[in-house]
Amino acid sequence: MNDDDLSRLLQQHASRHPADEALRARVRTQMTLQAAAQEAPPAKPRWRERLASLVRIHPAFAGAGGLALGVLLTMLMLRAPEGQLPDDLVAAHVRALQVGPLFEVASSDRHTVKPWFQGRLDYAPTVLVEPLHEQGFVLLGGRVQAVQGRPTAALAYQVRLHKIDLYQWPVDRSVAEEKLQRRGFNLVHWSDGAMQYWAVSDVDVTELERFAAAWRAAAAH
Incomplete structure (x- = not known):
């Protein structure tokens, strides 16, 4: 019996069961990740x-x-060149999801994650926990991510089955919220005049905007 015969028998006699929504979500995420990883990044x-x-x-x-x-x-x-930066952030997010690490310090405690960055960066990133947690965004931890050759703070959050990477570094001007999409991933970018933030995830764009709005509201208090 060859492979074609085996495939034909499976199609004729194997029982089939519909996948639940959790499995469908995992399959969609893996398909997005594989498609993103296979696409060559644009020339720098x-x-x-x-x-x-x-x-x-x-x-x-x-x-x-x-x-x-x-x-x-x-x-x-x-x-950072504006055209290349979103692609680089998505690529870093994909690598963290596929091969890790998604976080180098694993904690949902602000007083554990924020001090961990001391000595690893030349700036102190903002770390928010409770106001976001109340809205379903749970801090998983943080890591230092190289973004275009620059050590950058990355905070990992989770909402349901989706992971959100929040990259941040100092900036000297405010920027209005900007929404982008790259290779199936959504990005929301904003700045408060002291730090600029890039949120990256495969979660729906309205949910990612809700995350950004919750962050800005919490940071303003």
């Missing part, structure tokens, strides 16, 4: 490499001028 812009090469080889940039341009280059490299 080459302007950084060209600028760095210019600073290294052009004699006009020697001395004080070279120092000034070097500072400018450093500042530009720390600024």
